[in-house]
Amino acid sequence: MMCAAKLQPTKPSKPTKAQGQPTRGKTALNRLRRIDVYVALAYTNLVRLPNALVVDVGFGAQAWTTLEMAARWQPLNPTLRVLGVEIDPQRVAAAQPYAVPPAITFQVGGFNLTDLIGAEAAHLIRCYNVLRQYEEADVLPALHRMSCALAEGGILIEGTSNPSGGIAAFDVYRKQGGSLQHEGLIFGTNFHIPDLPAAFQTILPKRLIHHMQDALPVAFFAAWQRAFAVVRGMGIRSRRTAWIAAAAWLISNTDFAIDRRLRLIRRGYVCLYTPLP
Numbered sequence: 001m002m003c004a005a006k007l008q009p010t011k012p013s014k015p016t017k018a019q020g021q022p023t024r025g026k027t028a029l030n031r032l033r034r035i036d037v038y039v040a041l042a043y044t045n046l047v048r049l050p051n052a053l054v055v056d057v058g059f060g061a062q063a064w065t066t067l068e069m070a071a072r073w074q075p076l077n078p079t080l081r082v083l084g085v086e087i088d089p090q091r092v093a094a095a096q097p098y099a100v101p102p103a104i105t106f107q108v109g110g111f112n113l114t115d116l117i118g119a120e121a122a123h124l125i126r127c128y129n130v131l132r133q134y135e136e137a138d139v140l141p142a143l144h145r146m147s148c149a150l151a152e153g154g155i156l157i158e159g160t161s162n163p164s165g166g167i168a169a170f171d172v173y174r175k176q177g178g179s180l181q182h183e184g185l186i187f188g189t190n191f192h193i194p195d196l197p198a199a200f201q202t203i204l205p206k207r208l209i210h211h212m213q214d215a216l217p218v219a220f221f222a223a224w225q226r227a228f229a230v231v232r233g234m235g236i237r238s239r240r241t242a243w244i245a246a247a248a249w250l251i252s253n254t255d256f257a258i259d260r261r262l263r264l265i266r267r268g269y270v271c272l273y274t275p276l277p
């Protein structure tokens with residue numbers, strides 16, 4: 001899909017309509033901590049880019065997720081600018097007292113982020129617990145529309161979590177050669193949520209949630225279930241130790257491409273690079 005708006009070098013003179021629809025604004029303190037921490041660990045160089053712009057699309061009824069993103073990443077990069085975007089003007093008005101321009105700003109907008117940031121390009125866009133409230137057919141157009149505002153090499157994160165954020169599942173896409181490439185599907189836990197990995201099946205990104213019975217998702221979750229069963233059979237009871245051991249079992253006993261970095265697995269992340277599809 002062409003990013004026509006990106007061809008225009010300056011901000012449009014009159015406001016354009018925000019693309020998308022207002023949805024429930026429910027959020028929670030620390031709900032997106034798993035994603036903030038993952039990005040800080042796995043994409044440190046991106047977060048550290050001088051004057052980088054990161055965008056939190058659909059921050060919800062309170063500005064917490066945007067403010068926490070800033071609190072977690074700006075210590076790594078004091079020049080980082082964080083922009084919270086909401087399609088609901090009242091939610092943006094409620095967030096404005098927390099703005100600290102240019103480090104933290106809030107704007108009314110939709111998936112057509114180029115209409116907000118003009119010729120500038122974002123290095124990271126996060127759209128979390130937003131597309132779950134849309135139709136599946138809306139997902140690809142929304143991702144492509146947002147990606148028009150991404151810098152080459154920048155990443156787009158789209159995913160879902162449970163209400164507290166104790167578990168999260170998200171796709172990471174990277175803009176390469178002008179188009180969006182799927183980089184991986186990440187599962188994150190704070191180790192407090194029982195019934196893993198089955199619990200992840202209820203919070204998959206929108207593009208997958210209706211495809212749980214397709215061959216590859218079935219095979220992946222069956223293998224992961226088996227890994228946990230083997231681990232339980234070894235008498236491992238600690239959730240963190242079981243998570244690490246199950247990931248090791250998956251890596252050693254299946255053909256699924258899983259990130260082997262222990263520093264990510266130990267922190268509660270399994271990063272799957274095999275497309276599902």
Ligand SMILES: C[S@@+](CC[C@H](N)C(=O)[O-])C[C@H]1O[C@@H](n2cnc3c(N)ncnc32)[C@H](O)[C@@H]1O
Nearest residue numbers: 020023025027058059060086087110111128129
């Ligand atoms: C459930 S809240 C998610 C809040 C927060 N991101 C979280 O994960 O807790 C979804 C928010 O996305 C907003 N939203 C929906 N479509 C949008 C769009 N196209 N652009 C910007 N915001 C949008 C809704 O107005 C709503 O406040």
